[in-house]
Amino acid sequence: MKTVTIRILGAAALIASALSQGCASDxxxxxxxxxxxxxxxxxxxxxxxxxxRGARPSANTDLVVSVAGNDKIIGTPLGGGAQWTAxxxxxxxxxxxGGVVVVSGGNEVAxxxxxxGKKLWARPTGGLPLVGAxxxxxxxxxxxxxxxxxxxxxxxxxxxxxxxxxxxKTLGDPEVVGGVVFVPWAxxxxxxxxxxxxxxxxxxxxxDKVSRALTIGGTLYFGELAFIRFDDKISQSxxxxxxxxxxPSRELPGTPRLLVPGTEKVPPAxxxxxxxxxxxxxxxxxxxxxxxSGRFYASYYRLILGLxxxxxxxxxxxxxxxxxxxxxxVTGGLVLCDEEGKIVALDAQTGQVSMEKSVGExxxxxxxxxxxxxxxxxxxxxxxxxxxxxxxxxxxEATLATAQRLLLRELATxxxxxxxxxxxxxxxxxxxxxxxxxxxxxxLATRKNGAGYMLAALGKHYDFLHDVLRSPPVGPIAAAxxxxxxxxxxxxxxxxxxxxxxxxxxxxxxxxxxxxxxxxKEMPQLKQFFAMYRGTAPSDxxxxxxxxVAEAMLRIDPKGSRPIVEAAAKDSMTVxxxxxxxxxxxxxxxxxxxxxxxxGEKPSAGDKPxxxxxx
Amino acid sequence: MRATTSxxxxxxxxxxxxxxxxxATSAAAQPAKPPAFKPAPKVDVSPAVQKLKxxxxxxxxAGLDDLRIAGAAAAAAAxxxxxxxxxxxxxxxxxxxxxxLGDLESSDGSAILAQYASHRTVTVRRAAIKALTxxxxxxAASALRKALGDADAQVRGNAASGLGALKAKDAVPxxxxxxxxxxxEAAASIGQLCNAxxxxxxxxxxxxxxxxxxxxxxxxxxxxxxxxxxxDAKIKVLGRLRELGTGEAHRFLKDVERRLVKEAxxxxxxxxxxxxxxxxxxxx
Numbered sequence: 001m002k003t004v005t006i007r008i009l010g011a012a013a014l015i016a017s018a019l020s021q022g023c024a025s026d027x028x029x030x031x032x033x034x035x036x037x038x039x040x041x042x043x044x045x046x047x048x049x050x051x052x053r054g055a056r057p058s059a060n061t062d063l064v065v066s067v068a069g070n071d072k073i074i075g076t077p078l079g080g081g082a083q084w085t086a087x088x089x090x091x092x093x094x095x096x097x098g099g100v101v102v103v104s105g106g107n108e109v110a111x112x113x114x115x116x117g118k119k120l121w122a123r124p125t126g127g128l129p130l131v132g133a134x135x136x137x138x139x140x141x142x143x144x145x146x147x148x149x150x151x152x153x154x155x156x157x158x159x160x161x162x163x164x165x166x167x168x169k170t171l172g173d174p175e176v177v178g179g180v181v182f183v184p185w186a187x188x189x190x191x192x193x194x195x196x197x198x199x200x201x202x203x204x205x206x207x208d209k210v211s212r213a214l215t216i217g218g219t220l221y222f223g224e225l226a227f228i229r230f231d232d233k234i235s236q237s238x239x240x241x242x243x244x245x246x247x248p249s250r251e252l253p254g255t256p257r258l259l260v261p262g263t264e265k266v267p268p269a270x271x272x273x274x275x276x277x278x279x280x281x282x283x284x285x286x287x288x289x290x291x292x293s294g295r296f297y298a299s300y301y302r303l304i305l306g307l308x309x310x311x312x313x314x315x316x317x318x319x320x321x322x323x324x325x326x327x328x329x330v331t332g333g334l335v336l337c338d339e340e341g342k343i344v345a346l347d348a349q350t351g352q353v354s355m356e357k358s359v360g361e362x363x364x365x366x367x368x369x370x371x372x373x374x375x376x377x378x379x380x381x382x383x384x385x386x387x388x389x390x391x392x393x394x395x396x397e398a399t400l401a402t403a404q405r406l407l408l409r410e411l412a413t414x415x416x417x418x419x420x421x422x423x424x425x426x427x428x429x430x431x432x433x434x435x436x437x438x439x440x441x442x443x444l445a446t447r448k449n450g451a452g453y454m455l456a457a458l459g460k461h462y463d464f465l466h467d468v469l470r471s472p473p474v475g476p477i478a479a480a481x482x483x484x485x486x487x488x489x490x491x492x493x494x495x496x497x498x499x500x501x502x503x504x505x506x507x508x509x510x511x512x513x514x515x516x517x518x519x520x521k522e523m524p525q526l527k528q529f530f531a532m533y534r535g536t537a538p539s540d541x542x543x544x545x546x547x548x549v550a551e552a553m554l555r556i557d558p559k560g561s562r563p564i565v566e567a568a569a570k571d572s573m574t575v576x577x578x579x580x581x582x583x584x585x586x587x588x589x590x591x592x593x594x595x596x597x598x599x600g601e602k603p604s605a606g607d608k609p610x611x612x613x614x615x
Numbered sequence: 616m617r618a619t620t621s622x623x624x625x626x627x628x629x630x631x632x633x634x635x636x637x638x639a640t641s642a643a644a645q646p647a648k649p650p651a652f653k654p655a656p657k658v659d660v661s662p663a664v665q666k667l668k669x670x671x672x673x674x675x676x677a678g679l680d681d682l683r684i685a686g687a688a689a690a691a692a693a694x695x696x697x698x699x700x701x702x703x704x705x706x707x708x709x710x711x712x713x714x715x716l717g718d719l720e721s722s723d724g725s726a727i728l729a730q731y732a733s734h735r736t737v738t739v740r741r742a743a744i745k746a747l748t749x750x751x752x753x754x755a756a757s758a759l760r761k762a763l764g765d766a767d768a769q770v771r772g773n774a775a776s777g778l779g780a781l782k783a784k785d786a787v788p789x790x791x792x793x794x795x796x797x798x799x800e801a802a803a804s805i806g807q808l809c810n811a812x813x814x815x816x817x818x819x820x821x822x823x824x825x826x827x828x829x830x831x832x833x834x835x836x837x838x839x840x841x842x843x844x845x846x847d848a849k850i851k852v853l854g855r856l857r858e859l860g861t862g863e864a865h866r867f868l869k870d871v872e873r874r875l876v877k878e879a880x881x882x883x884x885x886x887x888x889x890x891x892x893x894x895x896x897x898x899x
Contacts, residue, residue, distance in 0.1 A: 463764040464771065466794045500735045501766050507735070528730060531703040538706075538736050573672055573705045 017315040032193065032200040033167045033185060039205050042235025048180060048192040048202035049234055055178030058098055058214035059135035060371035061114035062344050064335070065094045065101050066363040067268050073103060073115050074359050076343060078335065083360070084117030090268040091129055096369035098135030098176075098215075099557040102142065105268075111140055111155070114369075121159025121392025129213050129265045131498040132173025133497065134181070134213060139195050141174040145265060153179060154195050163198045172211035173262030177220055182213040182230075185261055190222045205238040206226040208246070210459035211262035217284045217331065219370055226281040227451060229289050234237050247280050253300040253403035270325035270339070271363040276300050280309070281329035293348035297334050300403040303392050304336070306351045314352030317388040320344070335376025351388065352378030386416040390476035393426060401433045407474050408436060415599035420450020424457045427473035437473075445476035451486050458492035462501035471502045475509030480515035488518040491516050494525035497549075504541035511545035511552070518552040526553050530564070534572040554589055562591060635647035658685045660692035667692075667699045670846060675708060679715045686718050693721035693750075709734075710742050717746030724879040727751045737767045744770055747778035753802030756783040763801075764794045776841050779804025787813050794820070799828045807839070811848035818855040824836050835873060841880065850886045855892040865894035 008599040022385060030037060062078040073086045073094055089106030096102075100120060109130055128144035128151060132536045137143070142153040143340075150171035153412065155165040172184035180201070181193040189207050192202035204222075211224045220230035225247035228234070233243045247258060254276030261264060265280060280296035282289055291309035298305045301323045306316040314387035322336060327336035333348040341359035343366075346352065354376040359366075382388065389411045393404045408426070411419045426432045426440040447454075457472040481489040493510045496502055501508070511529075530549045537543035550568070553561035567584035568574045644858040662686075666678030682696065684689045693716060699892075713731055716724030728750060731743040744762050747755040759781065762774035775798050787808050794801040802824075805817050814836050820829045833842045837849055856864045867890045875884055 005861065314786050328859075346720070442895065462766060464766060465764040465789070465796055498733060531701055532730065532734065533703075536706040536709055536734070536739065537701045542735060570704070571703075574704065575710070 005192065006414050010406065019074070024227070026342075030191075030200040030203055032120055032165065032169075032172065032198070033169045033183075033191060035186070037203060040203075041080070042204065042238060044202035045190075045237070046202075046235035049230065049232060050489040051201075052180060056218050057175075057177045057220055058135075059218065060098050060215065060369050061096070061371035061545065063096055063101075063114050064337055064359075064360050064366055064368050065096055066337065066366040067093065068341070068359065068363045071105070073101070073102065073112070073117070074361075074363070075112075075113065075114065075360055076357060077115070077298060078330075078357075078370060079367075081115060083293060084115075086112055086117040088112075089450070092131075092266050093266040093365055095130070095133040096367055097133040097140060099137055100133075100135050100140055101258050102130065102133040102140065104130035105141075109144075109153075111135075111219075120157065121155065123153065123155060123161065126191075131265055132171075132212070132262045133216075134173070134175035134405060136176035136178060138321055139176050139181070141176045141303065143171045143174050143183070143262070145170070150185075152183060152193070154193075157198075162195055163193075163300040165198065166263055169262050172224075175213035175215055175220060177215065184210045184213055184218065184222060184224075185303060187211060194503075204234055206242075207240050208244070211222060212259050213262075216282060217420050219282070219284055220280060220418070224261055226258075229284075243287070245282055245289040245291055245515065247278060247291065247296045248307075248310065249311040251406060252276075252278075252298045253303075253406050254299075254307070256298050256527075258526060261565070262613070269366060274325045274365065275323055275584065277327070279327060279329040279334055281331065287350075293332055294331065295333075295348040297329060297346075299327065300337070301397075301399055302312050302338070302395075303403050304334070305403075305406075305407075306346075306348070310470075314365075314385070314407075315349075315383070316385060317392045317407060318346055318351040318353075319388070319392045326366035326368060327362070328370055330368075330370035331374040332377070332461070333370050333371055335373070335375065336365065337368065347378035350378050350380075351384045352380060352382040354378040359390060384416065384418075386414050386419050389414075390418070390425075393422065394429075396431050396433075398433055401435055404433070404436055405439050408439045408443060412446070415449060417450040419454065420444070420447045421453040423447070424450075424453055424473060424477070427476070428457065428460075430470040441473045441476045444473055445479040447480045448484070451481060451488075454481055455486070455488050455492060458489065458496060460498050461496070466489045469484065470500065471496075471506070472599070473506070474502045475506035478506070478510045480512035483515045485517055487517075490514060490522050494518070494522040497529050497545075498525055504539045504545075507545045508541040508548070512549035515548040515551040517558060520556055523553065523556060526556075527564075532570070534568050534578050535571075535575060537575045537578060543575045543577035544581060545579040546575075547585065550578075550582055554585060558589070630792065639878045643696075649775075657691065658688045660685070660689045660695075663689065664692055664695040669697050670696055672705065673710065675704070676711065679708070679711045683711075683715050685719050687720045690719045690721040690723075693723035695718045697724050697727040700731070706736060706739065709739060713739070713742045713746050717742075717749040720749050720751075722750050722752030722755070725752040725754035725758070729754045732758045732762055732770075737770065740765065740767065740770050742772045744777060748773070748780050751781055756781050756786065759783070760786050760789050763789055763798065768798075771798045775800040775804050779807040782808060784808045784810075791816065794824070794828075799831070800826050802832035803835055804832075806835035809844070811834060811845055814844060814848050815851055818852045821855055826861070826867075830867055834867075834871070838874075846880055846882050849883060853883075853890050859891045860894050865891065866897075868894060 008084045052082045064076045066074045068074055071087055072092050077085045081579045088110055089103040094101050094103045099114050103110050107127050108122045109125050111120040113120055117408050128146055131145050132143040140155045140395050144151040149168040152165040152171055156162050169185045174181050174183045175548055179195045181195050182190050184190045188206055190204050191200045194201045204227055206222055207226050208226045210222050213222050222228045227245055229243040232533055233241055236242055256276045256278040258278040277299045281292040283292050294309045296307050296309050302320040304318040308315050322338040322340045324336045324338050334346045337343045341361050341363045343357040344353050345355035387406045393407050414475050423440045423444045427437050454477045458477055460472050462468055478493055493514050526549050529548055533542055533546045537546055550565045565582055663678040663681040666674040682692050696716050697704055716728055728743045728747045732740055734740050746757055759774040759777045762770050766773050775793050787805055790801040792803050809817055818834050833852055836844055872887045872891050
């Protein structure tokens, strides 16, 4: 069965091609997109590499192309030059390919001049969606999806079709260099097609999933999950020896992708997948191949995370006023556009905005191509990472919660005292997303610094009249301060213990902390709590707290407290959970001589709290 | 529903004050005599106190029952009830003890009730606030002021009403804050306690807060004796209502006019009558 038909325009060529296919019996010989090819250990691709040595990809236009309004296409140069607009029906998002912008819709595909937006040519597509395009200044290669197959169209600058290759294979996003079309397919091959002859003149097997061929900064790469450079090591690709760079794996919000699969039809308007992306730029011709500026970037709605390229450590966080819907890593940083039509460049090292432009109107989507453009260096280093995370996690938008949870975990690892404050603020703010509150509380309990912020927080209480509508995170603060053995904490914890608005869990943790660090000064509140809740504890947590308070009382004043605790342990009005705890406590701390009440003295179940009852 | 009940209560209080106001305005030199108060005969509380001291749940319940039946006449037992509450009880018994202290109406119970006014269980807090309104005393006022900031609306409302009943004039600034936070019961208490400036401040809430809420306070204020609120202050408030000129202001003024006693001050009567005329045909 013939797997490929090459249809060359002209009957003679068609016959010649058919004959050529019919003679294809040598498995080492390349038949276009054939699957009976045996890996040639890089021989054929090395020949292509030799042929193209010195033929650098043409310079691409540094441009942002946005889709706005009704089929309106806006080109905004990143460097100099005037912004242009064009109109064309759009079934898919425009593709910037070298010096042209390829648009598709209304049953035709058209090329616009990237510098002016002027239509260069248009060809009918029969409704096939465009999935990829490449251009070398003379030829434009287009990949059109046909469901279970693809059409590769090679078009000259004048709009004439040089080749039309139809295959039952799914082709990826092609690129053209020096008249050779590089076409990824079957997720593992890149075929080099001579545009003049239509012959496949070389093929390489890529060990990573590959669906895109693209030029960045004058260098040709293949990839989808990583960048494989087309250089003199490309012939070693099937043996894993090609120049390759990938982004380190790490936890990120959403499921961001470095490159959209080249086989995927991308809708004209941005969708959720455009709001969580990965951006990284290969370093060019440097050896070994690396990631530019040592940074890669993850977007999540209006947050951008700057990450260290070796291990993926978070280095900065940029919080933007609006959702980012497109962008591209550029030399020295990142260029992004938001849904309001604002274009910003971020400095790779600091995440600070180093350039701003505006499309002038809200946009539906955008694509960025940056070949020679460099992100300027930001004038200021910006706030500390702790502050940047704080800015990001205190944005009250439920859509950001996933990223904010991750950032909170990052914040908890920082030794900066202000991180403690941020955790307290989030846990105390009634507007905070519940999952963030839970995370902030968990992180707070393990803090080893920021005691000043914790003590200040403990001094605050719920107060409806003064709009303090959430109590501070007493429990985790109690745990942290108890671990620090902070002497200023006990009176504040004792006051919180008697505040009905803190949660039952907070009561439990505050009581546990007081069992460790409570002092004689807190005895009145401890006794009050014990008497009030030993028989009325509304939950097991509070019942346990009553036990912890008894523990504190026995530690601080064993002689005075033992009779009270003993009586409560025997009193049927004491709730079972507390009684069990009291019995265990008493058993663990046997009575010492002199601690027993005097003969005839009747122990009382609860001591009287410090009331001023008139007699 | 609660607000409506509260407003009805205010109207009843206003009526009572209206009756006493007649004497106050007709003879400033001869202040109104309070109605004759007969103290309840004292009862022997020692059997009930013995039961409270038994430490037995059933005995304590019986002792509290005995005291509730006796009511204020058993006020001498208040320290014993406070004591048993301070030692710790089950929740049902604690509630019973709290209500008993309210029935005994002795300030001896206020301190322990103040503690239970910040209990974690809201039913306990509500009961304690209600009881504090009856036991009175400095501890009660302080606890009620604190309870204005409670998370529970009913606790806040009862605390606001209680401060009015306790005549806690110092609490008026807090009551204004509460009123601004939709504790509507605060308006009536402010009306009961406000000085001239504060009454004017309350009148200033007309148009900003619901009419019924503000009027629940102004109504009480208008019918307070002139020894507490000057005629000038009342005329100012009447002027505010006149300026408001709405249908509901007119209906309110008509109601005030109807309820004015014969002995009411001529100045007040005239101001009310003029305000009624001026607001006739006011917008709905």
